Amino acid sequence: MELRGQETIAVxxxxxxxxxSALELIEKPQTSKHQIVIVADHFSTDPPNPVYSxxxxxxxxxxxxxxxTQTEREGEHAARTYSRFKKLAAEEPAMGIEFMEGIDYVSGAATANYTAMKPNYVNSEGFRLLEGTEKPQGVKFAARYDSFTVDPETYCFHLLRRFRLKGGKxxxxxxxSAEEAFRLDGYNVALVVNCSGMGFGDPKSFIIRVAQQNEDGTWTFIVPRPLDGGTIVGGTKEVRDWNPTASLAVREELLQKGAKMYPGIVNSSGGFDVIRDVVGRRPAREGGMRLEVETLPDKRSIVHAYGIGGRGFETSWGIAEDVQRMVTESMEKRTLMNRL
Ligand SMILES: Cc1cc2nc3c(=O)[nH]c(=O)nc-3n(C[C@H](O)[C@H](O)[C@H](O)COP(=O)(O)OP(=O)(O)OC[C@H]3O[C@@H](n4cnc5c(N)ncnc54)[C@H](O)[C@@H]3O)c2cc1C
Structure with missing residues (x-):
């Protein structure tokens, strides 16, 4: 098949x-001159599937x-992402982003990390320690800050729509394999960005099946979803558990813990109206995500951005900005080498 002339970046x-990342590439002048194509086997409009986090x-x-170093880098990505979400929420309410109060109640082994008052934590917007009557009995550390929640389906639909309106394929x-993306029918692919969640056979990748940290090391979190999307009551954190089905016993335990932490969430008969169980796999990686350029023996480049685990939304724009910078540098290097 004849290749289209325009150089393509395959994500x-x-x-x-x-x-x-694809939106960042298509919106920034250094990379928008290239054709951008997203290649994937799952999209946000498909029915929920545990493999698609x-x-x-x-x-x-x-x-x-x-x-x-991992949480330092994530903190830096999260800070940049926070500003981007704030701007998006103000510009486009239909994207399903809502800012609200976030509260952490921490006990058990993680407490020392929080009482250390690390700058990236205490510098969060609206940060304040909760003490006295604001701290529930038995909780070792409590704080509030300005947080946001996202309805993922609505948000991703808008990202994809925006990408396509700007000419994305x-x-x-x-x-x-990631290399296979260099051989897409009809595209002249010059560079590949690998945002495949787990990577391709990376031995460092693993999954966490599905946040107050409790005294016993478990977590409870309650997240209201914007646009009448219900409330998430979670969650479990089961490393390398591939079971795709939800457990009724776990559901019951989570709901009871959620009601104990925040009694206001039960319905008028003291129970819950369960919409659905969510089982998802967070694409994690030993030592943190892989975010780097790989140069293949034939000098072509793959920009890897996978393995973010449980923080993909809150770090997304910081990572996308880094991807766009690495793509720009790699493409400039390629142009220089082609001239020699
Ligand atoms: C229950 C739960 C709660 C969570 N809560 C939060 C939260 O509160 N805040 C937060 O920031 N994050 C949260 N996360 C984590 C977040 O969902 C992930 O970090 C994020 O979705 C990872 O995105 P990704 O794009 O890297 O990977 P994925 O969403 O897994 O997407 C991977 C993409 O790569 C494609 N792909 C993979 N392999 C191939 C292949 N061989 N061929 C073609 N395409 C391929 C897939 O089709 C898919 O499109 C949560 C996750 C779960 C499961």
Whole structure:
């Protein structure tokens, strides 16, 4: 098949990282001169599926104290992402982003990370310690800050729509490797961005099946979804558990813990109207996400951006900005080499 002349950047993945990165590429002048195509086997308009993390997400913003290089980098991405979400929420209410008060109640082993008052945590907008009557009995650490929540389906629909209106292309395809994206029928692919969630056979990748940290190390979180999207009551954190079905016993336990922490969420008969169970796999990676350029033996580049685990929404724009910068640098290097 004849290749179209225009050089193409192929983005693998239509999760929140693939969509944000593709939009960033199509909106920034250094990269918008190229054709951008998203290649993925799951999109946000498909029915929920545990393998596609994005539409199973809470999804809310929760600053995490930076205690190592991974959480430091995530904190930096989260800070930039926070500003972008604030701007988007003001510009486009239909995107399903809502700002609200966020409250952390922490006990157990994680308490020391919070009482250390790390700058990336205490500098969160609206941060204030909760003490005295504002701190529930038995809770070791309590704080409030300005947070936001997102309805993932609505939000991703708008990202995809915006991408297509700007001329972006979409292909539904299952790839066997990231390199395969250089050989898309009809496209002259010069660079590949790998936002595939787990990567391709990366031995460092693993999943967490599906936040107050309780004394016993478990988590409880309650996240109201914008646009009448219900309230998420969660959650479990089961490393390397591939079971795709929800457990009624776990549902009952989560609802009871949620009602204990925040009695205001029960209905008039003291129970819950359950809309659905959400089972999702957070695409995690030992040592944190892979965010780097790989140069292949034939000098072509793959920009990897996968393995973000449970923080893909709240870090998405910071990561997308880094992807766009790495793509720009790689394409400039390529042009220089072609001239030699
Ligand atoms: C229950 C739950 C609650 C969560 N809560 C939050 C929260 O409150 N805040 C937050 O920030 N994050 C939260 N997350 C995490 C968040 O959902 C993820 O970090 C984020 O969705 C990861 O996005 P991604 O684009 O990297 O991967 P994914 O969403 O998994 O998307 C991967 C994409 O790559 C494509 N792909 C993969 N392999 C191939 C292949 N071989 N061929 C073609 N295409 C391929 C897929 O089709 C898909 O389009 C939560 C997750 C879960 C499960």
């Amino acid at each position: 693998i993945g239509a999760g929140v990282l693939g969509l944000s 994005t539409t199973n997400a809470g999804a809310h913003y929760r600053p995490v104290p930076a205690i190592n 979409i292909l539904r395809l299952t790839l066997q």
